[in-house]
Amino acid sequence: MRRLASFDLAAVSIVLLAAAFRFYRIEFSFVDAHSWRQVTNADITRHFAEGVMNPFMPRVSWGGLNGAVGMEFPLLHYLTAIVWLITGETERIARTVAVAFSLASVVLMYFLGTRLFGRPAGRAAAFLLAVSPSAVYFGRSFLSDTPMLAFSIGAVLAWDRYFDRPTALRMVVAALITALAALVKLPAILVLGGIGGLALSRHRWAALRDKGLWAGCLSAVLLVAAWYWHADRIYLETGLTQAVFRPSGTYPQDVAPDVLFGSISHWSTSQQLLSREFWVGMLDRFFGLHLTAFGFLGALVGTVFVWRSGRGLAVGLWALAGFTLLVVAAEGQWKHEFHQLPLLPPLALLFGVAAAPLFDGSVLKRYAPLPLAVFVVAIGLCAASVEAFRQSSARVTLYRTETLSGHFIAHGSYLQSVVPPDALIITVDYDMEGANSPMLVYYARRQGWSFDISTISPKVIENLRTFYGAKYFASSIGARLLEKRPDVEYYLKGFERISTPYEVNDLLLVDLGKAKAR
Known part of the structure; x- marks a missing residue:
């Protein structure tokens, strides 16, 4: 009887609504927004x-034959x-798979909101996470931010x-979930703020004497530190990374001699923080998208x-x-909408506190028969x-x-039909900020190296051809590349250019194994 009594039809309906939103255009290939990271x-x-x-x-196709890359723990990938x-x-x-993690976030938000503020607030918080346009889009995107969100909410719930x-088993479970949140995406380590606030709201300053809390949190931090130390060792060996602590979008000098890569910074600048455009843009993003x-x-x-609740400190911290995080990493926040996802759980809980009456049957039946009131509110x-x-802005x-x-x-x-499976290729996918692009090598199912118009050069191509075994050169923006880089055009004229059919006539493909007289 207890199990039946605990069944919550409203919560189940919210999860089904979340699923309906997330399966919108799920058939798309990874060529929508943030395709680079998804690919x-x-x-x-x-x-x-x-x-x-x-x-x-973990390995990537744009790092030559080895391709080992330093990055967050690849749980979603594995x-x-x-x-x-x-x-x-x-x-x-x-x-x-990403949708499964996203739906888990909605379920966990329901349970967390229920424990902190009551069942109606839990429903409301889960509802907002279910229909948030950004949570919906990124909840069906192949990004590590999706499991990060689930583990972040799960960590606070577990604590x-x-x-x-406070048993040893519960401490171990909470510590592991906390560690997983930051392992799959490092910014989730900030969930310690919510955990600390929860501890203080539950036990006040006596929480500081909780050995299990200290042991669990320190263990989680040590696990996270150990992984990212390991990831950094991989970077030092291969020069490949996914922007954890080292700059991404680069290759070591032995691969790309004399190339000055313009790495992308995620950290704040005074210009960005003092910019009215940044703050108005962020306000608009939270208002309309998140x-x-x-x-x-x-x-x-x-x-x-x-x-008014004893749990306000947990949500506040x-x-x-x-x-x-938004202030410290303003550049990254501005460029990537999914960088604001760590803020969604506490904001959803705040919404849950305010909107709880709309999800409370005891309140609704004061104004109309309960079935009618529920129907009207649900439709609305x-x-x-x-x-x-x-x-x-999600749709556009x-x-x-x-x-x-x-x-x-x-x-x-087309490249799959022309380039042998074991041939290494050099690609140019973008005008700038395109080094380490996975796009063409992934869809060609080949390995090699990727550059952009500003970083490719005859010296780089010759180095990779002579010392690393590159066999083909391919560019999805061939005409633009040859127009902007006459030195590259002159170099490539020394090799056989493979004609492409009309359907892919903007693809430039050169066989670096077949030299010809100029």
Whole structure:
């Protein structure tokens, strides 16, 4: 009877709504927004599935034959590789694995909100996470930020259970989930702010004497530190990284001699922090993309009322930690919408506090018969959610159905038919900031190196051809490359150019193994 009594139809409906949103355009290949990072993750997954299933040595196709890369712990990649071994490699399946983590976030948010502020607040918090346009889009994107969100919420929930009954088992579980959050994405270490606030709200200053809390948190931090030390050792050996502590978008000098790479910084600058455009843009992003208008207003109201609860400090410190990340890493925050995802859980909880009456049957039945009241509220919330999604920037800037990078699929498919499977290729995918691009090598299912128009040079090509065994040169922007880099054009004229069919006539393909007279 207890199990039946605990069944929550509203919560189940919210999870189903979340699933419906996330399966929107799930059939897309990884050519929508943030395709570069999604394809990199898929590339690593493919190396696991087709090569050695060693999660401690992730590999990429744009790093030559070795391709070992220093990065966050590849849990999403590894689990998806296992699924691919069963189902076969499809991008839809990879997105579905991400959706599973995203739905887990909604479920965990429901349980966390219920424990902290009551069942109606838990429903409301889960609802906002279910329909947030950014949580929806990134919840079906093949990014590590999706499991990060689930583990972050799960970590706070696990510690709350530990504080109920501080056993060794509960401490170990909480510590492992906390570690996993930051292992899959380092910024999640800021969840310690929420955990610390929760400890203080539960036990006040006596929490500082909780040996289990200290042991669990320190163990989590040590596990995280050990992994990123290992990742940095990989970088020092291969020169390849995914922007953990070292600059990404570069190659070592022995691979790319005399190339000055312009690495991308994620850290704040005084110019960015003092920019009105940055703060107005961020406000607009939270209002329209992350929270929706009703979620934004609800979170503001919740900020006032959350302090009436004994758990307000947990949410406050969690949100403060997320805001600190936004300030410290403003450049990265500006360029990548998913960098604000660590802020969504505490903001969803604030919304839950404010919107709880809409999800409380005892309140609704005061105004109408309960079935009618629930029906009206449910229809209203669903309609508001759909309209908020339609009005958000997600459809244009993230799904961007009119500007998909589909040419990489066509070019890659053609390269598969021409370039031998074991041939190393050099690619140029972008005008600038394109070094380490995974796009063409992934869809061509080949290995090699990738540069952009500003970093490729005859010296680089000759070095890779002579000393590293590069056999082909390919560019998805061939005409633009030859126009902007006459030195590269002159060099490539010394080799046989392979004619391409009309469907991929913008693809430049040169056989570096067949020299010819100029």
